[in-house]
Amino acid sequence: MSIHLSIRHKIGKLDLDADFHIKEPGITALFGPSGSGKTSLINIIAGLERPDTGRIEISEHVVFDHARQINLPTRHRRVGYVFQDARLFPHKTVSENLYFGARRNADKLNREEQTAILEMLGISPLMGRRPAALSGGEKQRVALGRALLANPDILLLDEPLSALDHARKQEILPYFEWLRDHRRIPILYVTHAIDEVARLADHLVVIDQGKTLASGSVFDMLGRSDLPPLAGQFDAGTVLPARIVSRDPKAEVSFLECAGQRIVVPYLGRPASHQVRLHIRARDVMIARTAPSGISANNIIPVTITDISDLDGDTVDISLCFGHDADASLFAATSGRPTLHARITRWSAGRLNLERHQKVFAVIKSVTVDGQLSDHSL
Template sequence: MTILVDVSHRLGGFQLEARFASPGHLTALFGPSGSGKTSIVSMIAGLIRPDRGSVEIDGRVLTDRASGIFLPTHRRRIGAVFQDARLFPHMSVRRNLAYGKWFAPARERYADTGRIVELLGIGHLLERRPNLLSGGEKQRVAIGRALLASPRLLLMDEPLASLDEARKSEIMPYIERLRDELKIPIVYVSHSIAEVARLATDIVVMSDGKVAASGPTGEIIQRLDLLPAEERGEGGVVLDMTVAAHDIRYGVTVLKSAAGEIRVPRIRAETGSAVRLRLRARDVMIATAEPVALSAQNILRGKIARIAHASNPLVEIHVDCHGQQVLSRITRLSLDALRLHVGQEVFAVIKSVAFDHENLSNSLADQGF
């Protein structure tokens, strides 16, 4: 399902010029506050009519200023989830969920209440009122209500921004399940690289009202220059890996991909399960000889594919590990001391403790350390 956005709009002194295409699934609009993310969401939802341009979802034209097409919000069949859950306080969870159904004509309803309740793990909450729910539980109910409207597209505007780290950890696996088990495309707004690296299949980077870059998550996440200064320490690469084994004695899970094996604190996932691993550039050391007698257990062999000179005094080393890219951020001093150059064989070294709940995801199984 393809999402096509090509719009231009002035909001006071702010000029928005955004053009991108995404294959759907989960597309993240990423960038700092004021970069234009929420404005794009509003144009997709039909809350703002752009000065120029068009919005198209899976071949269905929602907006086309040149042709005079502008479907009203209630006819777009778009579900929305915001920072605050916006549940009706006087209604039970069951009634809040039921309210979502009325936004779709009976003949076009496809969402099954039982399946959505099971998918989001909210069956035990049905008779409660919102004031008795945690922040994460409220957001799961809000997502359920949006899905029961049988939408063609789900918009999620900073849905985790108001939650603490514990509640974020609680809800992210459910968003992963939506991404992987439902066929509804999701547009997800966030300014957190940890969120989008874990959840997104594609990223659109916004900066000052313009699209700075767009593409698959694995490609965009390597572009540290695209990240706000405060987020650059979180940049790196995303590796799709498989659970190879569990070491119960030491509480370790072994993950495997073409790049090699990586050991992480144990996760509850079946052998053979797919896992997405975020490897931050700041957590990767470079060695010119295979290390011995070292506490770090993760050593990947590869060749330097590229050296990018970042802001002084840092450089970015791109290492090709059997077709998979690993990114390391080191100082210029280290670069010169090791005499690193493109084509050189090196070893990327990573500590197992570098991986926490934000760096690992497995939507096929419940997680835990």
């Protein structure tokens, strides 16, 4: 299943001009500041707004084509939509809300699949309640269940966590991870929170002032420093796949393996062999010419500088390939190894005489690494 979109649409003073192609299932984050056109874009995909020109194809089915005068109504687009505020019918029970869309879909899920969704979301005990008796997190779980039970070809999530406090966000995030890892449908996830992008997304589309600035794998995109329109919001960093190897006897830290290097993070609550995703912000990576000793930082990783990017102002971004061997400096073309990104002051880079192909050490405090499980059995 895939989505191919190329549209133009004027909304007040905003000229929306979006063009991207998502070929694989998984979560694609639509990221950008407020007012950049993200919500309008998924409303157009859902058929709630009609663009001025362009074409939209979902799972090889054309749902909009201005030139051919095709504009399928929302009910025929096989789209599941979860809004910021859940938008449950207040006069209906949870059960009635859940099956509202499913009853109108000719291609229904079988009973076993329906039961699996309800059990995954943990909402079976809520079936007789009305929305007024639900917490914010419960409402979003019901809204997500309603969208999934309709058996959509694509799932649209419009900042589904923005109205929740931190505790409720942590309650909901694992369900989105489960969808990413276990459901074979494309998911468009609107957000302006880079931490949510790093934790959930497989792909990233960056939008600002109605324009698609860039798109690609989240593992590549989060390290980019060439997106100046989002300066101050786009926090450059690195997303890395890793595997839990062990934990200390007191369960205070977990030891991970990433590209042949050991990474120490706060305890993740899972035993060895589980896959995880690490988010390391560029501003949290220090660089040392020699391996330091007698410091509290647990992660001292041999790396080779592959690129130095000047930024406006007093900082530079340093791209670092894992390893000190002869092939490390050829990372971009040959080695396929992960890259770390460090953001340091221009003065520090000059003081250390940093240059491309130089062998140095990346120093990372364990508490600055966000480690999230990549496989879930809810």
